[in-house]
Amino acid sequence: TPNPRAASATMTLCRRSLPGPYRMRLIIAEKPSLARAIADALPGGGKRQEGAIVCGDTTVTWCLGHLLEQAPPEAYDPANKQWRLDRLPIVPGTWQLAPRPKARSQLAVIRKLIKQATSVVHAGDPDREGQLLVQEVIEHLKYRGPVQRLLISDLNRPAVSRALASLRSNAEFQPLFQAAQARSRADWLYGINLTRAWTLTGRQAGHDGVLSVGRVQTPVLGLIVRRDNSIRDFKPYPFYPLWVELQVAQGQLRAWWAPKAHQPLDDQGRLTDRTPADALAAQLPGTHGTLSSLEQQEKRQAPPLPYSLSALQVDAARRHGLSAQMVLDICQRLYEQHKLITYPRSDCRYLPEEHLALAQRSLSGACQNDDTLRGWLDGADFTLRSKAWNDKQVGAHHALAPTGKPADVSQLSATEAHVFRLIVRNVMAQFYRPLRTFEVKAEFTLLNEVFRARGQSILDPGWKPLFTTREEAPPLPPLTKGEACQVLGTGVEEKETRPPEPFTDASLIKAMMNIGRYVEDPEVRRTLRDTDGLGTEATRAGIIETLVQRGYLVRQQKALRATKLGCALIAALPSAVSTPERTALWEQRLRAISEQQDDPNAFQHALLEDLRALLGQSDAAKLRHSLQNAQGEAASPAKRSGTSKKSYTRRKSTGNKSTGSKKTTGSRSSAVGKRRTKKATV
Numbered sequence: 001t002p003n004p005r006a007a008s009a010t011m012t013l014c015r016r017s018l019p020g021p022y023r024m025r026l027i028i029a030e031k032p033s034l035a036r037a038i039a040d041a042l043p044g045g046g047k048r049q050e051g052a053i054v055c056g057d058t059t060v061t062w063c064l065g066h067l068l069e070q071a072p073p074e075a076y077d078p079a080n081k082q083w084r085l086d087r088l089p090i091v092p093g094t095w096q097l098a099p100r101p102k103a104r105s106q107l108a109v110i111r112k113l114i115k116q117a118t119s120v121v122h123a124g125d126p127d128r129e130g131q132l133l134v135q136e137v138i139e140h141l142k143y144r145g146p147v148q149r150l151l152i153s154d155l156n157r158p159a160v161s162r163a164l165a166s167l168r169s170n171a172e173f174q175p176l177f178q179a180a181q182a183r184s185r186a187d188w189l190y191g192i193n194l195t196r197a198w199t200l201t202g203r204q205a206g207h208d209g210v211l212s213v214g215r216v217q218t219p220v221l222g223l224i225v226r227r228d229n230s231i232r233d234f235k236p237y238p239f240y241p242l243w244v245e246l247q248v249a250q251g252q253l254r255a256w257w258a259p260k261a262h263q264p265l266d267d268q269g270r271l272t273d274r275t276p277a278d279a280l281a282a283q284l285p286g287t288h289g290t291l292s293s294l295e296q297q298e299k300r301q302a303p304p305l306p307y308s309l310s311a312l313q314v315d316a317a318r319r320h321g322l323s324a325q326m327v328l329d330i331c332q333r334l335y336e337q338h339k340l341i342t343y344p345r346s347d348c349r350y351l352p353e354e355h356l357a358l359a360q361r362s363l364s365g366a367c368q369n370d371d372t373l374r375g376w377l378d379g380a381d382f383t384l385r386s387k388a389w390n391d392k393q394v395g396a397h398h399a400l401a402p403t404g405k406p407a408d409v410s411q412l413s414a415t416e417a418h419v420f421r422l423i424v425r426n427v428m429a430q431f432y433r434p435l436r437t438f439e440v441k442a443e444f445t446l447l448n449e450v451f452r453a454r455g456q457s458i459l460d461p462g463w464k465p466l467f468t469t470r471e472e473a474p475p476l477p478p479l480t481k482g483e484a485c486q487v488l489g490t491g492v493e494e495k496e497t498r499p500p501e502p503f504t505d506a507s508l509i510k511a512m513m514n515i516g517r518y519v520e521d522p523e524v525r526r527t528l529r530d531t532d533g534l535g536t537e538a539t540r541a542g543i544i545e546t547l548v549q550r551g552y553l554v555r556q557q558k559a560l561r562a563t564k565l566g567c568a569l570i571a572a573l574p575s576a577v578s579t580p581e582r583t584a585l586w587e588q589r590l591r592a593i594s595e596q597q598d599d600p601n602a603f604q605h606a607l608l609e610d611l612r613a614l615l616g617q618s619d620a621a622k623l624r625h626s627l628q629n630a631q632g633e634a635a636s637p638a639k640r641s642g643t644s645k646k647s648y649t650r651r652k653s654t655g656n657k658s659t660g661s662k663k664t665t666g667s668r669s670s671a672v673g674k675r676r677t678k679k680a681t682v
Contacts, residue, residue, distance in 0.1 A: 025058045026117035027150065028110060028134050030124045033343065034152065035062040038123060041160040051109030059117075061110055063124075067103040068136055070188045071096035085200050085618075089193040089611050095185060097140055107137070114143050122170050123150040125396040128594065131173050132180035149173055153394055154352040155342075179594035186586065186607050190215050193611055194577065197618045198569070205624035211569055212550055215582060216535050217543050218570075221552050222578030223511055223518065224503050225562045225570040225632075232631060234499035239270035242277040244284055244451055245489040246444060248291070251477025252488065255444055255451035266497075277492045280449065284490045289446035294481040299437050303429035303463040305349040305388050306399035309537040310513050312344075312422060317506035319468070320418045321558060324505045324541035330419045331400070338412065340366070341423055342401050345538040350393035351401060351427075356385065359427070362404030366424050370409050370417075373424055376466055380431035388430045401427050425466050432463035440476045444485055502559040505544065512540050515580045527584040534580055551635040561633045568630035572623040574614055 029035035035053060039046040044056030052061040073080035073090045075098065080090055099107050114120065120143055124130035138147060147170040152163045194213035202211045242257040257280065259265060264273040271277055307315070309331065313324045322330070331344035355362075360382045367373035388399070400423050409417050436459040444451045455476035458464075503511070511518065512535050516528035535543050544560070547553040552566035562570075570578045589606075592598035 023057055023118045024116050025119050025121060026113050027058060027060045027121040027123050028137065029060060029062040030130055030133055031064070032062045034123060034125075034155065035060045037152070037155040037157070037160050038150070038164070041157050041164060051106050052113060059113055061113055062106070063110075063133060063137060064103055064106050066133055066136075067100060067107045067110075068097040068140055069100050070184065071098045073192060083196050083200055085197065088197055088615055089189065089608065090196075091189065091608060097136060110137060111141050114138070114141050117143070117145065119146050119148070121148045121150050121167065122173075123152065126151040126153055127396040128176055128180040128183070128590075130396060131176045132184065135170070135173075135177050136181070147171075153396055154354065154398065156352070156354055156358075159352065159354060175596045176594045178600050179590045182593055182600040182603050183586070183590055185604065187215055189604075189607060189611060193615060197615050198573070198623070201618040201620050201623055202627075204620035205627055207623070207627055210550075213569075213573070213577060215586075216539075217547060218573065218578050219515075219580045219583070220508070220512060220534055220543055221547055221562065221566055222570050224508070224547075224553060224560060225567050225578075227500060227503055228562045228567070228632065231499045231502060236496045236498070237266075237272060238274075238494055238496050239266065239272055240274045240277045240492055240494055241271070242281055242492050243490065244446065244487050246289075246451075246453075246485045247488050248477060248479060248485050249483050250479075253442075253453050253455070253476050255442070255453040258443075258450045258452050260449075270497075274492065274494070280447070281490045281492050283447060284487045287446050287487045289444050289451075289485050289487070291442055291479055291481055291483050291485060292445040292450075293441075293443035294479055295441040296479075297439050298459065299439055301435040301437070301462075303386060303432055303434070304426055304467070306351060306401060306426045306430070307423060308347050308349050308399060309345050310347070310509050310540060311349060312400060312419070313509045313541065314506045315422060316419055317504060317509070317558075319422070320415065322415060322419070322505075323544075323555075324509050325545045326415065327419060328541045330416050334416060334420055334423075338407070338416075339405055340403060340407050340420055342403060343397055344400055346397035346400060347537045348393065348395050348397055349388070349399045350390045351388050351398050352394055353389045353391050355398075355401070356389045358404070359431070362402055363424065363428055363431075365404035365406050366402035366420075367428075368406050370407065370421070372421060373407075373428075376425060376428050379465075380428055381433070382431050384431050384433070386430040388427075399427075429463040429466050432466065433460060435462040435464045436460040437472075438475075440479065442476065442479055446485075446487065502556075502561055504558045504560060508544060508560060509540055512543075515583075519579070519581055519584070521581065524581050524584040527588055528580065534583060554633050554636050556633070563635040564630045564632040565627075565635060567632035568623070568626040571626040571630060572619070574617045577614060 027035075027038055029038055039053040039055050039060045042055035042058055042060070044058075046053040046055050046060075048054075052059050054060075071092075075096055076090070076092050080087060120138060122131075122134045122138065124132075124134035148167040149170040149172065150163055150167055152160055154160070191212075191214045195210065198211040198213055199209075202209070243254050244257070246253055246255055257271075257277070259269070259271050259276065263271060263276055266272055305311075309328065312331070313322075313327045316322045316327045317324065328344070331341065334341045335344050360380075363377060363380070367377040402420075402424050407420060409420075412420065438457045438459055440455050442453045444453070453476060454473050456472045457475035501507070513533045514529075515533040516525040519525050519528065534540075544553070547566070548555065548560075551563055552569065553560050554563055555561075576582065589598050589603050593600055593603060
């Protein structure tokens with residue numbers, strides 16, 4: 001059997017012995033799947049070797065997510081290995097990166113290749129983290145030659161070929177790299193110092209264990225604690241809706257009283273005293289009135305877009321009871337093992353326009369071995385084009401879609417089949433007509449009081465049969481403005497207000513996506529709306545699992561509830577640490593850095609001022625009181641971190657970077673899971 005290492009060495013020697021100048025262009029992709037797509041688009045045929053593909057005078061290699069991570073505190077000073085309050089804040093003078101243990105072999109491959117290269121092409125994802133991921137490797141290996149930038153968001157061969165013909169200088173993207181680097185360092189400073197400070201303060205307060213604090217995980221915990229507090233503190237009260245059965249010209253309907261502002265109403269317009277409702281109900285039987293206002297409108301609703309990962313996690317949790325982490329793991333298997341779907345860790349819900357011509361073939365392949373999918377395929381009209389096909393909306397990645405490989409459902413687990421059908425269905429729905437409905441809103445005047453009714457009839461179900469959706473209001477009989485009506489019957493119901501629902505995987509992922517809804521400042525809300533929210537597609541599931549593993553959350557059936565430890569930590573921390581505003585403020589400055597309107601050093605200086613102020617607020621007495629008086633659920637021992645205290649402490653000392661998500665190598669899971677980790681939890 002030929003030795004690949006010897007063959008590679010022989011090929012290198014042969015190249016160097018050829019007459020004329022030796023030239024080798026090295027393309028460094030962010031992940032193996034991208035490297036394969038690039039190699040397929042290059043001339044010369046791809047010859048595989050260890051950690052690379054050789055295509056003529058171009059060699060394509062790849063990262064496996066972040067090959068490097070921020071060095072631990074003790075790398076700057078051995079005294080930092082011991083956790084001491086008087087050594088905080090820890091601020092590196094000259095920042096260092098260290099190879100990730102599982103990435104050393106691939107880093108060695110790139111190190112060898114980059115020494116042979118006469119030019120290098122950076123092929124990270126076309127976003128901030130993608131710029132950091134590859135460029136930090138190039139700089140760590142001290143390459144000083146020319147670097148070009150390859151921007152690819154669509155792995156189809158024609159799109160990759162066009163990108164290869166449009167290389168740009170990597171120098172153009174230096175501000176983007178600086179912004180990503182500033183974010184990485186800021187998360188390290190924030191997580192390392194606050195985790196150590198509150199852990200040491202916890203020891204003074206009698207708590208034996210690490211109290212992990214992070215820019216993203218702690219606001220997520222804060223969301224759940226505040227929701228649980230509002231549920232616990234909720235005091236229900238009754239309210240009294242009044243209805244009437246009305247006879248109109250062409251039928252009967254039920255309408256509901258809309259009390260005027262002088263009545264005893266809550267902030268949602270509900271009547272909180274039964275007396276006025278009973279008094280009016282006594283006068284209504286047999287009363288005549290008129291239809292005083294009528295709104296009738298035909299509405300068209302486009303099909304739901306194909307899934308991003310978070311949108312899929314929300315739907316799979318609601319429909320099939322799957323946790324966010326389970327959905328992520330299933331998607332990774334469908335992508336890597338079964339090769340049935342495209343790259344799953346995407347935040348985009350749009351598809352490249354070039355994919356439209358291939359959609360019928362890919363959907364036919366995906367559906368051929370499944371009765372449910374075949375039934376949907378039979379109803380599809382591939383002459384239709386929805387708004388999902390839009391190059392302008394596609395960023396670093398496109399929406400999840402089937403690859404077209406025939407799916408043998410018998411080889412999939414039940415949950416894998418459920419998730420695969422959801423992904424296929426949302427792409428298939430793009431080839432169904434819009435849902436057309438006729439909606440009616442009517443107001444009747446009786447005894448100078450307003451009664452409202454609404455109804456809906458379906459004119460064309462369009463895509464709706466593919467989805468199990470909630471029942472809409474039943475249709476009303478035909479109505480004409482000004483027509484007479486008569487009261488046939490009436491009733492007063494007694495209902496009770498209900499507390500907010502506890503968070504579930506689905507509602508928490510949705511809250512993290514739309515975190516701006518949970519802040520009051522309109523400018524902060526706007527910034528959060530323009531960013532990814534809290535966490536990323538790759539890290540949100542891991543953040544939830546990390547909070548469970550660290551004993552801050554427990555699962556109660558589908559609900560996620562805060563433990564006493566989680567409630568105590570949030571109560572003891574400054575509010576600025578447990579709310580999402582900091583993410584918005586950081587994003588404003590990081591965007592300015594990427595646009596050369598701010599300076600990374602100024603950003604770090606401001607961060608350190610903020611950090612010193614937060615460190616000054618660590619209070620053992622306050623934490624002790626919180627630990628003694630916190631409400632919340634008892635932590636389940638099975639859900640606590642499975643590591644020993646020693647390894648748990650070690651993890652914290654290296655930057656609080658663990659999200660609890662699985663780390664795989666040679667896959668897209670590794671590619672984004674690792675590169676997003678710092679952003680998510682530190």
